Amino acid sequence: MDMITIPAVNLTPILPEIILSVLAMALLLINVFVQSSKKTYLSYISFIGVVGTAVLVGSGWGTHIESFSGAVVQDNFATFFKMIFLLAAGLAILIADQYMEREDCNHGELYPLILFTVVGMMLMAAGTDLMTIFLGLEVMSVSLYVLAGFNRANTKSNEAGLKYFLLGAFSTGFLLYGMALTYGATGSTRISVIATQAGQMGMSSGNILFLAGMLLILTGFCFKIAVVPFHMWTPDVYEGAPTPMTAFMSAGPKAAGFAAALRLLLIAFPTLQADWSQLLWVLAVLTMTVGNITALRQDNIKRILAYSSIAHAGYALVGMAAGNSTGTAGILFYMLSYTFMNIGAFAVIILVGKKGESNGNVQDFAGLGFKHPMLAVAMTIFLFSLSGMPPTAGFIGKFYLFSGAIQKGYIWLAVIGVLNSAASVYYYLRVMVYMYMKDPTEDFAWTKVSAPIALCLVLSVAGTMVLGIVPSIILQYAQEAIKLI
């Protein structure tokens, strides 16, 4: 038998992943020697690591490097999404420390797990092989299951972790089955090879194996990005998980799911576009409507934001259903702005909340505008952005998603989207009404803004406003990122 010659590997595309993994392992070791009262230092180290990695990732803009015989790639698309993941992780790390201390679960393992989640998400965005994408998804998911159940003393957190784990494992089955069928139909797991085989053999919806593979893969991703009817886990998990992790979970992994789904649908399955486009049309309408209508009847603010995050996945699906450059660039832009506004809103929720996850109802925000005016202004900006009011990032994002749908000819989809957006204003405004128009029932003495959370709030407000007022800078990047696909 001949010797195995290991092919030359270029480590440049996965250098960010390597750095984050090594940092995470180092933090695990350092954690052993740090007293439990000084775990804050771990958050500083990991934040600096995330910033450094972001600089490195950003410097790779404009390059196109394939490596590991086509299993992973460094292109603008991956770079854009990696920046979103790093941003989400950075903001989550900033808000995590104060909360974890308050809830008495400030274990140092939190930060390595966040970093490993980012590694998994990065591999999903950069993977050009079904195997890489799947393993990236698993690294991300397994870390998230633990993060959801991180508050071990809290039964709701336990429930969140277990529920997320069971349903996540179930959805992985769908994804893997779809990948196996796609492999059977095309004879390869490389996305580029799948595309050429499908093009040469003329595989379209007539080829059942290929079609079923695509549908099952899509189902798997729909679970991860909480699309109706695969959204059942979302409210419970988002409510039960520690608040900083809920913030992280609703921004980062959702973007990662969209990244991998976009790459697969646009590169591997363009011959099936007529099918998945129609399917996503229906899913988008369902997701937006169910998410918004259910959110109207919620009182717990974390549940409201959970249902709103379902609705936002629906808005992004509008862009995916369109599948043209405006719509898909709109998804990239929207995921970035959603990261800013959503994590910002969760930061305020953390500050208003009390020990033991209490004080999390809309009524508890009564009079926040009089006691903490700056905090209330920040929350107002985030809520306006979430509901899609100009001049915030949320408005521009929705504008591009819906105009993508109109360009494609899906007028009704855009109309339903706008109507949903209008309905959503109700539950966002309700929080504002409580903040400004009700008399304070409590003095909010426990609300102390620590420096990291203040930094997170400033960054989020700045991001939300800048993206809303001068969106063209980021949109140009988004459009370039989508060009390679």
Place this chain on the structure above:
Amino acid sequence: METLFFAIITLVAVVSAILVITCKNPINSALSLILTFFCLATYYVMLDAPFMAAVQVMVYAGAIMVLIVFVIMLLNVRVDAHKKQTHKVALGCIIGLFTLINTAFLIFKSRAAMPMGPYNGSIIKQIGHTELIGKEMFTTFLLPFEITSILLLVAIIGAVILAKKKI
């Protein structure tokens, strides 16, 4: 001969799979599951994949089953008389039957030629199945192979955090 063998194995696999979900005693279910795993291993052997068959037997029928049986014994699951949920069973049967007919119809309807990968049965027999898997793992799928180690590390950390008494 091979078809007959395949038919027998399939029959055993399906019957034992049904037993897994119909047995009242969890230990019996677990034992039926082992039988199903063995049948799957036989499929791999028939597909010229002896390495896969060995892994199937060792990992699934061996390690994972020991785990399942241990957990059942440690938890001391009692066979309690649970409520009859006839309408749910009926609904499940109808959906299952519908899916089965649908799938069979679609499979018989589409008989498109599928492209082949670079390896077929004779090449695999010539080089050796285990050698081929090893070669692919360290060349084409080197990166996924390495990511697996990260995945296992994360799982270990998670297990410690969630299950250890004092951290």
